[in-house]
Amino acid sequence: MLDRRSFLAAVPAAALAAGSRAVAMAGGGFSTRGVVLTPEDFSLADWPERARRAGLTTIGIHHQNSPRAxxxxxASDAGSRVLEACDRLGLEVEYELHAMKELLPRDLFAQEPALFRLDADGRRNPDxxxxxxxARALEVIAENAVAIAAKLRPTTGRYFYWGDDGLPWCACPECRGLSPSEQALLVENRILRALKAVDPRxxxxxxAYHDTLPPPRKVAPEPGIFLEYAPIHRSYDEPYDRQADPxxxxxxxxLDANLEVFPAATARVxxxxxxxxxxxRWKRPAAKLPWRPDVLAADLATYAARGIRHVASFAVYVDAAYVQRYGDPAFLAEYGAILARGG
Ligand SMILES: [Zn+2]
Structure with a gap:
């Protein structure tokens, strides 16, 4: 468990004060306190136990070649061991998947090119x-989302089927007036309708990430669509509330623009x-984490002040090789403790 004195020593007074405000405004800690990992990260075999000891609630599973990977x-022995451990320890499991290329299988292109995007050169393109x-594309996508849900069933009812990572959307005459966020939301609304038929909750x-970070304006989210806000291009050298210059x-x-469209109560950061x-920079060997508990505490205050209750962080590359190279990842306990406090 985290020693409170060492935690206080690590966090500047201003951040703690901001954190206290967060507790007061949010009425306590965050209800989802998560990490998102890839299957490879479970080379650190006791990840679920470490997450539990840190007071986390949720492990999200992610992979660049998802959902198939x-x-x-x-279904493997290694995966089953992790999922059983999470179940035993009372940890929620979710699946955060760049799914589009599998939801609309690329080999349909030869027969049905109209399902695919029109690229900047005016050609249908399955890239x-x-x-x-x-409508046919959305039907195929929704059917495949339901098929994947039968294999990867989150314990929370919260599903994550993302677009292809940072890649462009459609420029056909009907779509070109819609932003990437709006095009993604059209797909998400359709997937959600199909999922609700098999999983009522x-x-x-x-x-909201990279080119979908600006909020949708011309398409409205159906009830049950929640914001997942992933500001990958922000700085981690200073608190987020100092990054307010447009x-x-x-x-x-x-974030504030997205919260005008999506409810804060269900939003996830x-x-x-x-x-x-x-x-x-996504290349091994792993760098040492530039751990900034002061930035975390200040950011949580910023999020809590907006009514956000669900927070997770990628922790990819925190694996057996990382521990071998840098020793025990003590930041996990601090992360969990600061989240549980609410900032
Ligand atoms: Zn189109």
Whole structure:
């Protein structure tokens, strides 16, 4: 467990004061306190026990080649051991998946090119995402989302089927007036309707990230769509509330703009405070995490003040090799403690 004195020593007084405000405003800690990991990160075999000891509630499973890679892992001995441990320890499990290329299988292109996006050169192209104007595309996507849900069933009812990572959307005459966020939301609304038919408590993320970070304006979220806000291009060298200048990439005004569209009570922040893979520029060997509990505490105050109750951070590359190289990841206990306090 975290020693309170060492925690207090690590966090500047101003951040603690901001954290206290967060507790007062939010009425306590965050109800979702998560980490998002890839199957490879479970080379650190006791990840679930470590998460539990840190007071976390939720492990999200992610993979760049998802969902297929995650389905295979969940069915493997290694995956089963992790999922059983989470169940035993009372940890929620969710699946955060860049799913679009599998929801609309690329091999349909030869027979049905109209399901796919029109690219900047005016050609149908199966390289990314889909044409959200195509009812047939949405039907295929929804069917496959339901099929994947049968294999990867989150314990929370919260589903995450993201678009292809940072890739473009459709420029056909019907879609070109819609932003990437609006095109993604059309797809998400359709997927959610299909999921609710098989899982009545299903809700579905609208991922605000990279080119979908600006909020949708011309398409409205159906009830059960929740905001998942992932400001990957923000700075981690200073608290987020100091990144309010509109010229700052992924700055705080983007969150507030999204909260004009999506309810704060169900919104999820997907952060990068523990994401060794980001700080390593996604190349091994892993860099040492530039751990900033003061930034975390201040950021939590910023999020709590907006009514946000659900928070997770990627912690990719925090694995057996990381522990071998840098020793025990003591930041996990601090992360959990600061989250439980609410900031
Ligand atoms: Zn289109």
């Amino acid at each position: 995650v389905v295979a892992w969940a 990314a995402n889909c044409c959200p104007h195509s 299903a809700t579905l993320a609208h991922l 010229s700052r990439r992924d700055g705080l005004p983007m 997907l952060e990068y405070w523990l994401d060794v893979s980001l700080f390593s």
